Amino acid sequence: MITQNSSAPLIAVVGATGIQGGSVIKTLTASSKPYRVRGFTRDATKPVSQDLIAKGVEMVTVSLVVDNVKEVFKAFEGANMAFLVTNFLEHMDAERETAEAKMMIDAAKVGGVERIVWSGLPHCTKLSAGKITHVGHYDSKAAASGYGRQSGIPFVDVQAGFYASNFFNPWIAPVKRADGTYAIPLPLSPTVPLPVIDMARDYGLYVLRALEAPVFPDGSEVHTGLDITMEEVAIQLSQVTGKRIIIEQITLDQYGKKMADSGAPVHVVVDMLDAWKWFEEFGYYGGEATSSVEGLAKHPLSFREFAKAEDWSKVFM
CATH class of the missing domain: 3.40.50.720 (NAD(P)-binding Rossmann-like Domain)
Structure with a gap:
């Protein structure tokens, strides 16, 4: 108190x-x-x-x-x-x-x-x-x-x-596809857990x-x-929202372009790309x-x- x-x-x-x-x-x-x-x-x-x-x-x-x-x-x-x-x-x-x-x-x-x-x-x-x-x-x-x-x-x-709130961030948030489903584009294996x-x-x-x-x-x-895998995040978010959501594993280059297109400075793009490498290889x-x-x-x-x-x-x- x-x-x-x-x-x-x-x-x-x-x-x-x-x-x-x-x-x-x-x-x-x-x-x-x-x-x-x-x-x-x-x-x-x-x-x-x-x-x-x-x-x-x-x-x-x-x-x-x-x-x-x-x-x-x-x-x-x-x-x-x-x-x-x-x-x-x-x-x-x-x-x-x-x-x-x-x-x-x-x-x-x-x-x-x-x-x-x-x-x-x-x-x-x-x-x-x-x-x-x-x-x-x-x-x-x-x-x-x-x-x-x-x-x-x-x-x-x-x-x-x-941060759980990262899934509202435009670099990570689900993106609607032409068939009406949603994909979370990440340069990370869907089975890798994050805390x-x-x-x-x-x-x-x-x-x-x-x-x-x-x-x-x-x-x-x-x-x-x-700890939860991104695969499980997609499943649980689908169940809560009623939307069909998947994890779309993209390349680091694709993710970097997404960040750059959103206006992220070059050194921040480099920082975050290495962060995703870190998550994948070292946890x-x-x-x-x-x-x-x-x-x-x-x-x-x-x-x-x-x-x-x-x-x-x-x-x-």
């Missing part, structure tokens, strides 16, 4: 109005334990910020960029715990992402934070022995993870699984489990999501198992449950 009682621990939540930070705050709100919550935003006047303020969240207006380092350090002062996340898609710059993450870790340390939960990802270049080298949004987060583990602050890396997660509803469950563990699991990695978490759901406050939604909860009218028109 969110409280103003000064005896409750204060947790600083980066990305409070975004998907991951918002999920963390939602889960903290539902916890039986009291928390003071400080949310970071660049605009405290927007409706989602105002809604959080009404729920008792202290909203701090701050731009988490290196040029604003003094204000960033100030924003973390007095916090007991912190949830940190970066937004690669905002600028699509891997070096900037790592630099901003390191700055936040430094700020948390100086501000007195005793526990950090960070949203990282595996290091594709290292784990593939140099075979997969262009997944910048993975490697940049992994570099920050290494920095965090060496910071001296107890540090847990709760890695984001494959799919409803990020907005369920990511915070894994963060809360780490924060409320009897012993904070310092140094651990948490791999969120529930989403580089061969590491998806984490158990034991001990979570509730069971995460399955893909079928996610599909039932969503409005697909703009996809299946």
